[in-house]
Amino acid sequence: MPVTDVTTDAKNLTMTVVADLAAPIDRVWGAYSDPRQLERFWGPPGWPATFTHWDHTVGGKANYTMNGPRGEKASGTWEFLEIDGPRAFTVLDSFADESGTPDPNLPSMRMTFTFEQTAEGTRMVNTSYFASAEALETVVSMGAVEGTTLAMSQLDAVLQGLRDYAQGKGTNVELLDDTHVRITRLVEGPRELVWRAHNEPELMKKWLLGPDGWEMTECVLATEVGQSYRTSWAPTGDTEGEAFGFEGESLLIDAPKRSVQTERMIGMPIETLNDLNLYEEDGATLITLYVEYLDKETRDMILATGMADGMEASYARLERELLAV
Incomplete structure (x- = not known):
């Protein structure tokens, strides 16, 4: 599995995922900037994601729905705040309905993704910033740490080719x-x-x-x-x-x-x-x-x-x- 570390920091209200990937930075950026590739690993096993809207520009939005094995659905939306390909991008990530309307009863978070070339490939660091300790606790209690780790375990097949x-x-x-x-x-x-x-x-x-x-x-x-x-x-x-x-x-x-x-x-x-x-x-x-x-x-x-x-x-x-x- 590419994930090397997942940490939550209650003091700084963050969750950080670090993954070392055996692929050059341009290839990793391609996987994160193409919805057809991204949906192959964004949802954890058993909950594959489908991106139904994709506007990869600052101010643009991306809507996705993860489909559970028993017909369950969980949707979200991104608003792209910064894009600096192939080194970084930042989104506002919100729980949403299938049309992309954010759910006001669930927390939103700012997520930054950075990509750094290493001797073995690329290090990806994904940091989520929460507005409160309660928001962080809510997302963690929903299985975010375990789900993220399992989702990232699918990335090797995308980056390497079948x-x-x-x-x-x-x-x-x-x-x-x-x-x-x-x-x-x-x-x-x-x-x-x-x-x-x-x-x-x-x-x-x-x-x-x-x-x-x-x-x-x-x-x-x-x-x-x-x-x-x-x-x-x-x-x-x-x-x-x-x-x-x-x-x-x-x-x-x-x-x-x-x-x-x-x-x-x-x-x-x-x-x-x-x-x-x-x-x-x-x-x-x-x-x-x-x-x-x-x-x-x-x-x-x-x-x-x-x-x-x-x-x-x-x-x-x-x-x-x-x-x-």
């Missing part, structure tokens, strides 16, 4: 905290086809099989929010193992970018929240799955089943059977 970030690394599992895991896999193929491969039964049955020797015996998918799905697998031939399956409900569908579902192993009460995100760059698609577990014990138990190995076998088959055609 292939440099993930090519050849297979299925990568990152523990974000005690209950959240991020799983990534780069596949060579367009996002539209990768989305179809996750949402069309005849395609899913060709690749979503785990290790060799298994077949998908049931594939009932949810095509609308609120619908239920059910998928089952069984061993074939001399393969050892017992049939199993998963079921759950669709919470969000934003084709071809994102889908969120609950997931339970059939016959078991344990439920996870699976947040699938697809991003395409230069013909390659980064599959990112955020998984929310009930607790650390459940997380560790499920990861210990060899889940990641089974996913890697399936993703390799996806490239081999579908994307290479």
Whole structure:
């Protein structure tokens, strides 16, 4: 993760984030001054941001909405106070409705971003200035420190490019905290086809099989929010193992970018929240799955089943059977 330090200072009414980034200053500035790049890391995992308005001039405004996995929304607005590219910019950041109207019941803060070239890349310092101790406490209590740290953990993929970030690394599992895991896999193929491969039964049955020797015996998918799905697998031939399956409900569908579902192993009460995100760059698609577990014990138990190995076998088959055609 690029964040090296997050501190709050009740005396000076500030929160400061320091991040050391392995990219030149012009590249970092590009990520912060382009809304399409910025929205890939401004919201924390599970709450991606969409910038709906962008006027990158002094006095101009930017409006954004972060979309939670269960349909929740949290919006904000920036007013650009100073712009000194590629070294710094300052905004007035306010909680707002989706149209960009500030919420008078929640605090606003002045945020400065500075970028300094280092031997390894660029150091970014983001300092938020609050009008009162109560305002600082309110924002911190809303999870600003944890959310900022997790949001910044997505920046490497933006700055490096998808292939440099993930090519050849297979299925990568990152523990974000005690209950959240991020799983990534780069596949060579367009996002539209990768989305179809996750949402069309005849395609899913060709690749979503785990290790060799298994077949998908049931594939009932949810095509609308609120619908239920059910998928089952069984061993074939001399393969050892017992049939199993998963079921759950669709919470969000934003084709071809994102889908969120609950997931339970059939016959078991344990439920996870699976947040699938697809991003395409230069013909390659980064599959990112955020998984929310009930607790650390459940997380560790499920990861210990060899889940990641089974996913890697399936993703390799996806490239081999579908994307290479």
